[in-house]
Amino acid sequence: MNGLILAGGKGTRLRPLTVFTPKPVVPVVNKPFLLYQIEVLKRAGITDITLSLSYQPDKIEGVLNEVWDLGVEITFVTEPHPMGTGGAYRFAASSVNDTTIVFNGDILTDCDLSELIEFHKSKKAEATIALAPVEDPSRYGLVVTDDDNRVLEFLEKPKADEVNPTTINTINAGLYILEPSILELIPEGENRSFEYNVFPKMLEKKIPFFAYIFKDEYWRDIGTPESYLRAHHDLINGVLKIFDVDRSARIDVATAATVDNVSVFGEGCVIKPNARVINSVLGPGVHVEEKALVENSVIWSHTRISSFAEIRDSIIGRSCHIGRNAVVNAGTVLGDKASIPDYSKV
Ligand code: GDD
Ligand code: MG
Numbered sequence: 001m002n003g004l005i006l007a008g009g010k011g012t013r014l015r016p017l018t019v020f021t022p023k024p025v026v027p028v029v030n031k032p033f034l035l036y037q038i039e040v041l042k043r044a045g046i047t048d049i050t051l052s053l054s055y056q057p058d059k060i061e062g063v064l065n066e067v068w069d070l071g072v073e074i075t076f077v078t079e080p081h082p083m084g085t086g087g088a089y090r091f092a093a094s095s096v097n098d099t100t101i102v103f104n105g106d107i108l109t110d111c112d113l114s115e116l117i118e119f120h121k122s123k124k125a126e127a128t129i130a131l132a133p134v135e136d137p138s139r140y141g142l143v144v145t146d147d148d149n150r151v152l153e154f155l156e157k158p159k160a161d162e163v164n165p166t167t168i169n170t171i172n173a174g175l176y177i178l179e180p181s182i183l184e185l186i187p188e189g190e191n192r193s194f195e196y197n198v199f200p201k202m203l204e205k206k207i208p209f210f211a212y213i214f215k216d217e218y219w220r221d222i223g224t225p226e227s228y229l230r231a232h233h234d235l236i237n238g239v240l241k242i243f244d245v246d247r248s249a250r251i252d253v254a255t256a257a258t259v260d261n262v263s264v265f266g267e268g269c270v271i272k273p274n275a276r277v278i279n280s281v282l283g284p285g286v287h288v289e290e291k292a293l294v295e296n297s298v299i300w301s302h303t304r305i306s307s308f309a310e311i312r313d314s315i316i317g318r319s320c321h322i323g324r325n326a327v328v329n330a331g332t333v334l335g336d337k338a339s340i341p342d343y344s345k346v
Helices: 032-043 059-068 084-091 113-122 180-185 195-205 224-235
Strands: 003-004 048-053 073-078 100-104 106-108 127-135 141-145 151-156 171-178 209-213 220-223 276-278 294-295 309-312
Touching: 003 032, 003 084, 032 048, 032 100, 032 106, 048 059, 048 084, 059 073, 073 141, 084 100, 084 180, 084 195, 100 113, 106 171, 106 209, 113 127, 113 171, 113 209, 127 141, 141 209, 151 195, 151 209, 180 195, 195 209, 220 224
Parallel strands: 003 048, 003 100, 048 073, 127 209, 276 294, 294 309
Antiparallel strands: 100 171, 106 220, 127 171, 141 151, 141 171
């Protein structure tokens, strides 16, 4: 069995964070995001993984090559131009010629893939899709199933009048098991979307297409700033079942500083006297000066937070400078190297 991670999107909704860092490798609790997906695949014994790339492929390859021991075999496949989710699968055909687990490259989950594989086999399915229940299905692919879990309808990003949320709230979790026969439905070298083209075609052709519905599995698309931040809070508060958080970094915390047990630090962080860090993740080399506050936030590496500055519920990119007494309010997202002058309110 193969694994394929679709990691070619532009990550526009995560801008400005994704201007210099492609979405698949944005740090999530100080680890490139794809490592969480690779871990889920590895736990199910899938060690032959293809990464389907298009946007900033060299950066993704570079970041993953820095990680010493992934414990899996990675093949990088780069499209000459974005081919869409289905086209990307077809383009990778030579490395996904067996039953393949396909992951959207921005899904954080702690699901046990072996249960999904078991389900796929028991249904003798040619395609299985994982579904997650959500409150508002309009941002996702809405999937209608029958009592036997057969997929009846697939509606990508449905309009309000196309959905009745009181009856259907199961959406495409961006995780599929596909038999190689599905490759034959996709013309070579053309742009095709699983969601708009391939799934509707499978339904038309009455191909055995089944849905595995998540129950207590964690599921989140990290592709927006709010969701990216929430993923951090869930991970550091132990909401996910399988991922250990690394709190072993050597840091320099003043005795008079307040740092809670939940927050996570990268190597070489410096927290000065009377500074407070609460429910946050700080990347390597972040400095928090005297009496500054960082609460419910994610700060990427080498950012400096000057004295008396306050940051709440925000995401701050790499090598930023937050001036003295500045107030960074909830929902702020700053790109790399941003500089906030002293006393500013953003
Ligand atoms: N290689 C490659 N080439 N990858 C691509 C391309 C492409 O042309 N276009 C998108 N991708 C990758 C993205 O990098 C991402 O990991 C994944 O495909 C899905 O794209 P998104 O842009 O994140 O889609 P979405 O979040 O709006 O919707 C998708 O995910 C939802 C779940 O989060 C759809 O699959 C929905 O049906 C689904 O509910
Ligand atoms: Mg997405």
